[in-house]
Amino acid sequence: MTIRVNGTTRLAGIIGLPIDHTLSPAMHNAVYEHLGLNWVYVPLPIADETDLYRLLGAIRALPFVGFNVTMPYKQAMLSLCDEVAMLARMAGAVNTVHFEGGRLIGYNTDGRGLLESLTLETGFDLLGKDVVIVGAGGAAGAAFVAFMLGKARRITVVNRKLVRADELVSRMRSHLRITEAATVETESAEAVIASASLIVNATPLGMRDGDVSPIPAEWLNSEQVVVDMIYRPSKTALEIAAEQAGAKAINGLGMLVSQGALAVDIWSESAQIRTPRDVMRAAAERAMIDMHTKEIDF
Numbered sequence: 001m002t003i004r005v006n007g008t009t010r011l012a013g014i015i016g017l018p019i020d021h022t023l024s025p026a027m028h029n030a031v032y033e034h035l036g037l038n039w040v041y042v043p044l045p046i047a048d049e050t051d052l053y054r055l056l057g058a059i060r061a062l063p064f065v066g067f068n069v070t071m072p073y074k075q076a077m078l079s080l081c082d083e084v085a086m087l088a089r090m091a092g093a094v095n096t097v098h099f100e101g102g103r104l105i106g107y108n109t110d111g112r113g114l115l116e117s118l119t120l121e122t123g124f125d126l127l128g129k130d131v132v133i134v135g136a137g138g139a140a141g142a143a144f145v146a147f148m149l150g151k152a153r154r155i156t157v158v159n160r161k162l163v164r165a166d167e168l169v170s171r172m173r174s175h176l177r178i179t180e181a182a183t184v185e186t187e188s189a190e191a192v193i194a195s196a197s198l199i200v201n202a203t204p205l206g207m208r209d210g211d212v213s214p215i216p217a218e219w220l221n222s223e224q225v226v227v228d229m230i231y232r233p234s235k236t237a238l239e240i241a242a243e244q245a246g247a248k249a250i251n252g253l254g255m256l257v258s259q260g261a262l263a264v265d266i267w268s269e270s271a272q273i274r275t276p277r278d279v280m281r282a283a284a285e286r287a288m289i290d291m292h293t294k295e296i297d298f
Contacts, residue, residue: 003029003033003040004038005040006038008038009038009039009040009063010037010038010039010040010063010064010065011039011040011041011042011062011063011064011065012028012039012040012041012042012064012065012066012067012068012267013025013041013042013043013044013064013067013068014041014042014043014044014067014068014069014070015044015046015052015055015067015068015069015070015073016044016045016046016069016070016071016072016073017045017046017047017071017072017073018045019043019044019045019070020045021232021291022043022070023231023256023283023284023287023288024041024043024068024256024260025041025042025043026283026284026286026287027256027257027260027279027280027281027283027284027287028041028260028264028280029041029283030279030280030282030283031261031264031275031276031279031280031283032264034276034279035264035268035273035275035276037268039065044067046073049073049076052073052076052080053080056080056104059099059104060099060102060104064099065098065099065267065268066096066097066098066099066263066266066267067096067097067099068095068096068097068260068263069094069095069096069097070095071204074093074094074095074138074139075092075093075094075137075138077093077094077097077106078092078093078094078106080104081094081097081104081105081106082103082104082105083103083104083105083106084105084106084107085105085106085107085108087107087108087111087112087145088106088107088108090141090145090171090172090175091108091110091111091138091141091142091144091145092138092141092168092171093108093110093137093138093139093141093142094106094107094108095107095108095109095110095138095142095259095263096108096109096259096262096263096266098266098267107263107266108142108145109258109259109260109262109263109266110138110139110142110143110255110259111142111143111144111145111146111149112146112258112259112262113255113256113257113258113259113260113261113262114142114143114146114200114227114229114255114258114259115146115150116254116255116258116262117250117254117255117257117258118198118225118227118250118254120254120258121250121254122225122248122250124197124198124225126147126150126151126152126198127150127151127152128151128152128153129152129153129197129198130152130153130154130156130195130196130197130198131147131152131154131155131156131196131197131198131199131200132155132156132157132158132189132192132193132196132198132199132200133147133155133156133157133158133200133202134158134159134186134199134200134201134202134203134214134215135157135158135159135201135202135203135214136157136159136161136164136165136167136168136202137164137202137203139202139203139229140157140159140168140202140203141168141171141172143200143202143229144157144168144169144172144181145172145175147179148172148175148176148179151178151179152179152198153178153179153180154179154180154181154182155179155180155181155182156181156182156183156184156189156192156196157169157181157182157183157184158183158184158185158186158189158192158193159183159185159186160185160186160187161185162183162184162185165183165184165185166183168183169181169182169183186214189215189219190216190219193215193219193220194219194220194221196224197223197224197225198224198225198226198227199215199220199224199225199226199227199242200226200227200228200229201214201215201226201227201228201229201230201236201238202229204230206228206230206236206237206238207230207232209233211236211237212237213236213237213238213240213241214238215238215241216241217241217242217244217245218245220241220242220245220247221245221246221247222245222246222247223247224242224245224247224248225247225248225249225250226238226239226242226247226248226249226250227249227250227251227252227255228249228250228251228252229251229252229255230251230252231251231252231253231255231256232288234251234288235251236251239251253281253284253285254281256284257277257280257281257284258277260280261274261275261276261277261280262275
């Protein structure tokens with residue numbers, strides 16, 4: 001892949017910390033080249049919210065088309081955008097920002113990315129199903145909105161601190177129509193998890209070597225689909241537990257690709273072009289292999 005930069009190159013990037021191992025630059029730059037876009041995507045590590053505020057001031061003066069936001073700034077971006085789309089407000093987090101006409105417009109593509117990857121990789125149909133979301137942060141909020149719009153029968157938010165799960169469901173309550181919602185503490189969640197058709201891990205547990213599964217293997221069964229939003233390592237403890245139980249398990253790589261492609265769709269403002277997911281996924285997979293090779297290269 002050859003990146004050519006000149007006086008008309010537009011910028012995009014990802015804001016977060018840490019982002020040393022992000023796959024986003026690889027998959028975005030690959031698809032920009034494929035589409036013939038004179039854009040460059042760069043990592044933007046930001047130490048704290050004060051620096052985030054300063055960076056947004058600089059972005060307004062630079063030729064940015066937009067940027068992505070990852071942990072720990074997705075929720076902070078809600079109040080820093082000039083306008084926030086309804087799905088992002090409902091989710092309580094912004095992961096994609098479009099810089100348009102001097103204004104920062106916030107979106108959340110995580111939920112739609114999750115649904116897209118779920119359909120493509122498992123064929124799962126949400127309609128009338130019971131689902132469990134483990135976690136109560138921004139990623140959980142995006143998943144909740146997606147499952148609600150997908151007309152799940154019941155969504156249960158499982159979290160170590162029940163108050164956070166209650167806050168998430170309370171925020172969604174006015175939007176609920178046919179979907180029921182409930183909360184339960186993690187230690188008391190065995191029955192609700194065992195009876196669910198879909199379980200999604202929306203916590204960071206599993207990202208570090210030695211992390212245990214947020215759900216014991218014995219709570220899972222072969223009739224379920226289990227999604228871990230984490231994509232590194234290639235198989236998390238939860239995925240291994242799900243496979244041991246005979247469940248269908250997928251990680252978060254498909255979601256990462258789909259949410260990123262949706263961001264490019266927003267930034268390009270072209271209804272004629274659907275960003276090719278296969279190009280982005282292939283680039284992400286190559287980047288993962290390269291990173292793994294460097295880690296074991298002594």
